[in-house]
Amino acid sequence: MDSWIIVLILVYTRIPDTHAMLSTEDYRTHSCVRTCQVNSRLTCEYDFYAESFYTLTKACYNCPYNVTDCYRPGCIPADGNSRAILVINRMLPGPAIHVCEGDTVLVNVHNKLNGHGMGIHWHGILQRGTPYMDGVGMLTQCPIPEFTSFQYRFNATDPGTHYWHGHTGQLRSDGIFGAFVVRQAAEREVHHGLYDYDLIEHTMIVNDWLLELTLDRFANHHQANGDNKPASMLINGMGAYRVFFDSDRNENITTPHSVFNVERGRRYRFRIISNGILNCPIQLSIDNHTLRVISSDGNPFRPVDVQSLNIFAGERYDVVVLADQDVGSYWIRARGQADCNVKSAFQQAILRYNGTKTETPSLPTGHQFGAREGKKLNPWNKKATDMLIPVSHLENLRPSNEALKETPDKQFYLAMDFNNIDNFNFYVGPEYVSPSVVVEAYNQLLSPQINYISNAFPAYPPLSQFDDIPQDMFCNADTKRQENCNMTYCECLHTLKVDLNDVVELIVIDEGKVFNANHPMHLHGYKFKVIGMDRLNDSTTLEEVQRLDNEGRLIRNFTSPVDKDTVTVPDGGYVILRIHANNPGFWFMHCHIEFHANIGMGVILQVGEPNQMPRKPKNFPRCGNWRETGEQPDGSDGSHCTNTASVVHRGLLHVLVMLSLCILLA
Incomplete structure (x- = not known):
C-alpha cells in the first residue's frame, strides 16, 4: 500500500513545469535538419522562451576585448551598443527552424516578457486550413498573456526561405525574429542543379537596428520631436557600430562580424531574409562576386545575374554565389537607403574562403562603399532600365493560371500616403492645435493610411470571436464615404470582403505626396502574382491611376x-497584384515598416463567410472587454486567458492520477 502512495506522489512531482524552465537551445542539431526525401515527413517540435534581455550581459565576460567571449552561450554582442532587447531562447536572431516540405511543426511559445502580450507570425507560411496559427494578435488569436504559453501547430507545405517574428507591438524590432526554411527533396527543387551546397549556416538575416528600445523611439517620435532614423544595422544579429579602445594592444576594436565560410570553386546557395524595421531598403552585395538570384519569398524564377539587389522589409531572396576569387576574405555589404541614408547606417559581414590567412578584408569599410555599381535587382523608387530590374520583370518557373483571367471577380484600389490629418490617438486637446505647434511642420505627425483610413483592431479577434464584434466596427472606403476621411481622422477595422474562390485584383498606389519613401506591403495567407509595377512620377493620385487604368x-x-508575398510599392507609382481567394479566413495586409503598421497602415482581407472558415481548435483562448454586470456566473467555457499548454498538462496529470488511484484501489 505504501509503495502505491509513493507512486502517486511521484506522479504529482514529476510532471514538468514548463513555465519554470528557460532554454538556450538553438536547434542546429534538431532531428528535422536533414536531407529531404519525397514523402518523408517528421513532426518537428520546438520550445520558444520569450524574455526581456540585454546586450553584452555578464555572460559575455570580456567581449569584445577577448573575442572568443563574444560567442559564449547567452552572450549577445549585437553591434557593441548596450541596450535592452527582447529575445527567444537568449539568442539574436532567435533559433532558426529548418524543416522539410510536408513536416508538421509544433512551436510551444512561453511568454516570459515583462508586461507584453505576444504572438508569432510564420512569415511566408500560408496556413491553409490553420488560420488560427497565423499569429496576428487581435485578428487570428488573442495575444499570448505574460506567464502563459501557446502551442502553434501547422504543416510546412510552403517550400522556400521564410522567417518567423513577433506580431504584437514592436517585438520583432527588438529581437524576436528568426529564420524559417522549408527545404524540398532534390527532385522537387527547381534550381537544384545550380549549386553545390545549401547549408543552414548560409542563412542570412539583415535588418536596420536602433540604439535604444524601440518603444522609446516610437514614443519619442510620435509624442515629442524624436526622429525615426536608424543609425545601425545587423547581419545575423552581429556587426560593428560602437568602437572600443583596447589599451593593452593600443588600438580600436569592435564586436565581431558574422562570417560565412566557402571553399574556392564551389557554388553556394545563400538564403537572405530582411527583418527590416523602419524605412530602410537595404542594398546587398559581395565584393568581387556576382549574385545569381534564383528565388524570392519562396518562389523560384528564371535566374538573373546582378552585382547587387535591394531587399525590403519582409522580403527574402535566394542567391547562388560562385566562390571563384582568390583565396581570401571579402566584405558582404549591407547599405541602408532612404531613412537609413540619413545617418549612413550600414553593416558588413565576411565571406571567408577556406585556407585564407587574412581574417578581415583589406578593403575599406563604410556606408559609401556599399553603393555598388552594375546591374541591380529590385530598384528603390526607380523605373525599369537595362540595369535596374523590378520584380515585375521576373519570370515565374511555377506558373499557374488560377488568378490570371482577364477580368477579376473583385477589384480594389488602395491608395497609400502620409496624410495631413491629426491622429487623435496622439493629438488630443487644445495644446496640439495652438498656432505655435501647427505652424511648425516638425511638430506634426502625418498619418500613414490606406484610402484615408487607419486600421484599428477590435477587442476580439474576428477569426475566433466574430460574433462578439459590433458590425459597425468593420469599414472600408465605401462605408466611410460620407465621413470626409480626407479631412478628419477615420479609424476602424478596415476590411475588404471577397467571396471564396474569387479572383481578386489589388491595385496598390503610393501617392507620394510628402516623402520620397516606400511601403513594402506583406499579405498573410497568400502568395500574390505581381502582374504590374511602375513609378509614374515623384507623386501621383488615386484618380490618375484609375484614369490610366480605364x-x-x-x-x-x-x-x-x-x-x-511581400512587395515594395514605388513612391509615386503602383503595383498590381492578383490572388485566387481559395484560403478562407481573415488575412492581414500591411506595410512591413513597424511604425507604419503599428498606427494603422493595414487592411484586412476577409475571404469567405465565417461559416466557411475552418473551425477553431477546441478550448481556443478567448479574450475581450469585460465589466461587472451583477449577474451570477454562468459556468461558460470561455476563460479570457486560456493557457493551452496548461490544459494539456492538467489533462495528463488527471489521467495519471486516476490511473494510479485505480491501481491503488485494485
Whole structure:
C-alpha cells in the first residue's frame, strides 16, 4: 500500500513545469535538419522562451576585448551598443527552424516578457486550413498573456526561405525574429542543379537596428520631436557600430562580424531574409562576386545575374554565389537607403574562403562603399532600365493560371500616403492645435493610411470571436464615404470582403505626396502574382491611376508573373497584384515598416463567410472587454486567458492520477 502512495506522489512531482524552465537551445542539431526525401515527413517540435534581455550581459565576460567571449552561450554582442532587447531562447536572431516540405511543426511559445502580450507570425507560411496559427494578435488569436504559453501547430507545405517574428507591438524590432526554411527533396527543387551546397549556416538575416528600445523611439517620435532614423544595422544579429579602445594592444576594436565560410570553386546557395524595421531598403552585395538570384519569398524564377539587389522589409531572396576569387576574405555589404541614408547606417559581414590567412578584408569599410555599381535587382523608387530590374520583370518557373483571367471577380484600389490629418490617438486637446505647434511642420505627425483610413483592431479577434464584434466596427472606403476621411481622422477595422474562390485584383498606389519613401506591403495567407509595377512620377493620385487604368495604360503581365508575398510599392507609382481567394479566413495586409503598421497602415482581407472558415481548435483562448454586470456566473467555457499548454498538462496529470488511484484501489 505504501509503495502505491509513493507512486502517486511521484506522479504529482514529476510532471514538468514548463513555465519554470528557460532554454538556450538553438536547434542546429534538431532531428528535422536533414536531407529531404519525397514523402518523408517528421513532426518537428520546438520550445520558444520569450524574455526581456540585454546586450553584452555578464555572460559575455570580456567581449569584445577577448573575442572568443563574444560567442559564449547567452552572450549577445549585437553591434557593441548596450541596450535592452527582447529575445527567444537568449539568442539574436532567435533559433532558426529548418524543416522539410510536408513536416508538421509544433512551436510551444512561453511568454516570459515583462508586461507584453505576444504572438508569432510564420512569415511566408500560408496556413491553409490553420488560420488560427497565423499569429496576428487581435485578428487570428488573442495575444499570448505574460506567464502563459501557446502551442502553434501547422504543416510546412510552403517550400522556400521564410522567417518567423513577433506580431504584437514592436517585438520583432527588438529581437524576436528568426529564420524559417522549408527545404524540398532534390527532385522537387527547381534550381537544384545550380549549386553545390545549401547549408543552414548560409542563412542570412539583415535588418536596420536602433540604439535604444524601440518603444522609446516610437514614443519619442510620435509624442515629442524624436526622429525615426536608424543609425545601425545587423547581419545575423552581429556587426560593428560602437568602437572600443583596447589599451593593452593600443588600438580600436569592435564586436565581431558574422562570417560565412566557402571553399574556392564551389557554388553556394545563400538564403537572405530582411527583418527590416523602419524605412530602410537595404542594398546587398559581395565584393568581387556576382549574385545569381534564383528565388524570392519562396518562389523560384528564371535566374538573373546582378552585382547587387535591394531587399525590403519582409522580403527574402535566394542567391547562388560562385566562390571563384582568390583565396581570401571579402566584405558582404549591407547599405541602408532612404531613412537609413540619413545617418549612413550600414553593416558588413565576411565571406571567408577556406585556407585564407587574412581574417578581415583589406578593403575599406563604410556606408559609401556599399553603393555598388552594375546591374541591380529590385530598384528603390526607380523605373525599369537595362540595369535596374523590378520584380515585375521576373519570370515565374511555377506558373499557374488560377488568378490570371482577364477580368477579376473583385477589384480594389488602395491608395497609400502620409496624410495631413491629426491622429487623435496622439493629438488630443487644445495644446496640439495652438498656432505655435501647427505652424511648425516638425511638430506634426502625418498619418500613414490606406484610402484615408487607419486600421484599428477590435477587442476580439474576428477569426475566433466574430460574433462578439459590433458590425459597425468593420469599414472600408465605401462605408466611410460620407465621413470626409480626407479631412478628419477615420479609424476602424478596415476590411475588404471577397467571396471564396474569387479572383481578386489589388491595385496598390503610393501617392507620394510628402516623402520620397516606400511601403513594402506583406499579405498573410497568400502568395500574390505581381502582374504590374511602375513609378509614374515623384507623386501621383488615386484618380490618375484609375484614369490610366480605364484608358488601358496600366500594363499587366499575364504570361508568367512572379509569385511573392511581400512587395515594395514605388513612391509615386503602383503595383498590381492578383490572388485566387481559395484560403478562407481573415488575412492581414500591411506595410512591413513597424511604425507604419503599428498606427494603422493595414487592411484586412476577409475571404469567405465565417461559416466557411475552418473551425477553431477546441478550448481556443478567448479574450475581450469585460465589466461587472451583477449577474451570477454562468459556468461558460470561455476563460479570457486560456493557457493551452496548461490544459494539456492538467489533462495528463488527471489521467495519471486516476490511473494510479485505480491501481491503488485494485
